[in-house]
Amino acid sequence: MMNELNGSHLSVMLTETLDALAIRPDGFYVDCTFGRGGHSSAVLQLLGNSGRLLAMDRDAAAVDSAEAKNLLEDSRFLLVHGNFTGLMRQIERLGMVGKVDGVMMDLGVSSPQLDEAGRGFSFLRDGPLDMRMDTSQGQTAAEWLAAAEESEIVRVLRAYGEERFAKRIARAILEARPIETTRQLATLIEKAVPSREKHKNPATRSFQAIRIAVNRELDELEEGLKKTVEILAPGGRLVVISFHSLEDRIVKHFIREQERGKPVPSRLPLLNAHRPVLKAVGKAKMPSEQEVRANPRSRSAVLRAAERVAA
Numbered sequence: 001m002m003n004e005l006n007g008s009h010l011s012v013m014l015t016e017t018l019d020a021l022a023i024r025p026d027g028f029y030v031d032c033t034f035g036r037g038g039h040s041s042a043v044l045q046l047l048g049n050s051g052r053l054l055a056m057d058r059d060a061a062a063v064d065s066a067e068a069k070n071l072l073e074d075s076r077f078l079l080v081h082g083n084f085t086g087l088m089r090q091i092e093r094l095g096m097v098g099k100v101d102g103v104m105m106d107l108g109v110s111s112p113q114l115d116e117a118g119r120g121f122s123f124l125r126d127g128p129l130d131m132r133m134d135t136s137q138g139q140t141a142a143e144w145l146a147a148a149e150e151s152e153i154v155r156v157l158r159a160y161g162e163e164r165f166a167k168r169i170a171r172a173i174l175e176a177r178p179i180e181t182t183r184q185l186a187t188l189i190e191k192a193v194p195s196r197e198k199h200k201n202p203a204t205r206s207f208q209a210i211r212i213a214v215n216r217e218l219d220e221l222e223e224g225l226k227k228t229v230e231i232l233a234p235g236g237r238l239v240v241i242s243f244h245s246l247e248d249r250i251v252k253h254f255i256r257e258q259e260r261g262k263p264v265p266s267r268l269p270l271l272n273a274h275r276p277v278l279k280a281v282g283k284a285k286m287p288s289e290q291e292v293r294a295n296p297r298s299r300s301a302v303l304r305a306a307e308r309v310a311a
């Protein structure tokens, strides 16, 4: 199956996701990142009458979208507003703990989030500096920048953006505060950064870093991955698509640890007491050249899959 066009959103690595989920027509599946429902609708096409799909998204605009309304006409489909941290609660409510046949996570922001200036995610569009995926709670990026210590801004820019000029940018932010708009922040970064990376807007790294901090994306991912182990049935599949090395590292290490146990320091006698909880399914996959050409936003995607081992 080719990538499907959903409004302005092209779903990334759709065929690879479906293959990795190894969908059973009567199975119960969870799409943790509904977005505009590209992956969800493809899963529904493969489910039979007794199959079920629960989808969630922390962004109310995704849950209220036309695509969501359309899919909700299908009685096999359920959609909730919520984040990875609340995953267990949703699954408990449905009495499906330990019975889920597949969980997918297509991480990061959706194209509609990036494209809509009012959401404040993009340095290419002027808008209020918000960047929250869930606009019903938490600090906006503007509020976070207004309150954060210089050292905290430096830490975030370095850790989540791998920004070499974190100190200069943080200092410029402190001097310019309050910063209310994406344009204001992008211009300030452009001036603070002394050299340019080829084909990369100087604000790219900082915008990514601030977005990750505001949405606690890495904590959410770690928490969500832990929950999937508890909700999957034996033989159930976990499929995660990540978009930068920080996310991919978390996914890779998580799968490895569930497979082989925590690494033991070499000076300790090796106790092989770990019983595998997950086993990796194949190697990490990247999008095809054809997909990257059709959808440049897919270029940094990495898909990893694992299977729940019988207890």
Ligand SMILES: C[S@@+](CC[C@H](N)C(=O)[O-])C[C@H]1O[C@@H](n2cnc3c(N)ncnc32)[C@H](O)[C@@H]1O
Pocket: 006, 009, 010, 011, 012, 032, 033, 034, 035, 036, 037, 038, 039, 040, 056, 057, 058, 059, 062, 082, 083, 084, 085, 106, 107, 108, 109, 110, 111, 133, 220, 221
């Ligand atoms: C890349 S998009 C998903 C696109 C979707 N697979 C499709 O085909 O339309 C990522 C979505 O996941 C949501 N999201 C990201 N982190 C989340 C989290 N921790 N909990 C719930 N939703 C999250 C975002 O709000 C966004 O809508």
